[in-house]
Amino acid sequence: MKKWMAYLPFGLLCGSLVVIGGIWGSVWNHTWSGQLELRHLKGDQSALADLNIQFGITDVRQRWNFSIKDGALQKESFTLSYEEPVYGSGETIGNWKDGTMQVWNWDADFRPWADSEVETVEVTDFSQLWKDGNFPSELYDEGREHHVTTHTFEKAQVVLCVDMDAEQDKGNGFHKWIYEIPTNMQYIPEEPFVNVVIKDENSETSEFNNQGNEIEAIGVWSKSKEMLYTTLKTNEKCRGSIGLYCLGPKEEEFFGDEDHVGRPTRTEPVATLTEIPVSESRWVLGLEDVGEGLLVFIGEPDKVTAELYGYDGTLLDSNTMPSEEPVHEIEIQQTKWKDGRGVFVEGSQKTGENEYYVHFFTGYWVENATVKPVYQGYGTWTAVGKEKVLVMNRTMDEWDGKAEPIRGNTMNGFEISVYDITEDPAGKEVYCGELETDIDEDALEFFNYFTTKAYKQSVERQTLKSTSSSRQLDVFSVTESAGDSV
Numbered sequence: 001m002k003k004w005m006a007y008l009p010f011g012l013l014c015g016s017l018v019v020i021g022g023i024w025g026s027v028w029n030h031t032w033s034g035q036l037e038l039r040h041l042k043g044d045q046s047a048l049a050d051l052n053i054q055f056g057i058t059d060v061r062q063r064w065n066f067s068i069k070d071g072a073l074q075k076e077s078f079t080l081s082y083e084e085p086v087y088g089s090g091e092t093i094g095n096w097k098d099g100t101m102q103v104w105n106w107d108a109d110f111r112p113w114a115d116s117e118v119e120t121v122e123v124t125d126f127s128q129l130w131k132d133g134n135f136p137s138e139l140y141d142e143g144r145e146h147h148v149t150t151h152t153f154e155k156a157q158v159v160l161c162v163d164m165d166a167e168q169d170k171g172n173g174f175h176k177w178i179y180e181i182p183t184n185m186q187y188i189p190e191e192p193f194v195n196v197v198i199k200d201e202n203s204e205t206s207e208f209n210n211q212g213n214e215i216e217a218i219g220v221w222s223k224s225k226e227m228l229y230t231t232l233k234t235n236e237k238c239r240g241s242i243g244l245y246c247l248g249p250k251e252e253e254f255f256g257d258e259d260h261v262g263r264p265t266r267t268e269p270v271a272t273l274t275e276i277p278v279s280e281s282r283w284v285l286g287l288e289d290v291g292e293g294l295l296v297f298i299g300e301p302d303k304v305t306a307e308l309y310g311y312d313g314t315l316l317d318s319n320t321m322p323s324e325e326p327v328h329e330i331e332i333q334q335t336k337w338k339d340g341r342g343v344f345v346e347g348s349q350k351t352g353e354n355e356y357y358v359h360f361f362t363g364y365w366v367e368n369a370t371v372k373p374v375y376q377g378y379g380t381w382t383a384v385g386k387e388k389v390l391v392m393n394r395t396m397d398e399w400d401g402k403a404e405p406i407r408g409n410t411m412n413g414f415e416i417s418v419y420d421i422t423e424d425p426a427g428k429e430v431y432c433g434e435l436e437t438d439i440d441e442d443a444l445e446f447f448n449y450f451t452t453k454a455y456k457q458s459v460e461r462q463t464l465k466s467t468s469s470s471r472q473l474d475v476f477s478v479t480e481s482a483g484d485s486v
Helices: 017-027 045-050 127-132 439-449 459-465
Strands: 004-010 036-043 051-058 062-069 072-080 091-096 099-112 117-121 147-153 156-168 174-187 193-199 204-208 216-222 227-233 238-248 271-278 283-289 294-300 303-309 315-322 329-337 340-352 355-367 370-375 381-384 388-394 413-420 428-437 477-480
Touching (some): 238 283, 271 294, 283 340, 303 340, 340 381
Antiparallel strands (some): 062 072, 091 099, 156 174
């Protein structure tokens, strides 16, 4: 019988510094003695025999670790630790040879498209640059004479920019890569781009109003290949095609005793696996490494397509699912199993500046170079398997009867469900239970301790307004017990 393993952290999000100081001062000398309970609500309790769930409750400085094994709740361990945040460090994406790979910059830049120049004038209107806060510093030097020209363009070429490096775990080995790859994709903004070129007798500089960069670089590190694969998310302002790139490192590359600076900029990827057509009605949504290849998600006005590419760029399989509205953004949860990968996609339509309509929910199974939709349902956190799906939903109703949650992030429990999907992609629920803590009451105790006479609001209202400073539950991964977490 297969064992599933899920990891659930109960995380503390940071709120106001005043409140955090009070909570930390109390928690530091306080051992949490609250309640944690697993209640079996309905269905076959033996469904949990296939599950090994690990989770913890943390207030940053202390962590209480628990597990559910064979349907029983167990306390595992207690740790006391606090790590200061490290600023200015890169994002660790994986291991390379006997070192660690980090990405420091993952971005898109714009250059004027060669045949799209609208106007070139000697008189410069700096209002566009002032608007974006990119006024050229050279113009502050009044002691120099400058020749300034403004070039106005209606469209731009998108450049993929990636800075990454690897540091040897033992020794001083270091290797750095800087990529600026001109793509075949055009970006057409609502207002024309303005490029200001400043020349004097010694130098030439330019300033480009990017009008807010809406293009996001996305990438995945292949553990099996030890290579970075990347592309760009696109929107309705993009035209042409965008490459699916491999940035290496190449097999023959290795560490050297090199400085952290001075590496030449590369303008070509190690390989372009394919060119993905994009337009105002076809956009790239996401990229996942699924062990046997790369899964690219593409949105269109009435559908979402998942395309599975081999690491050599061969299109292995694709699947298209209809959608009631366009999908502009997706969130992906992936689960690694011995015989394949489960991928759950939640898609939303952008309806306003910060408004989204979430309406697309599909779970895919990837195995033997095929991608197949197997589940259609919703969950706060969803682990898709070949025949079963584990779904966990946060309990976000009344906060133990005290008050309604404010800001929507008061979470002190999970409803746990297991669905059989062998016959129906909607799933047949075979088990339902609830994991609940009294961390809300625990937080109220701390807030009550630090209430002052100057603060007249009720303890409940104080706590609810600062829920980002109280303990809460969250889920981050699930694996088969013999596999690795994803």
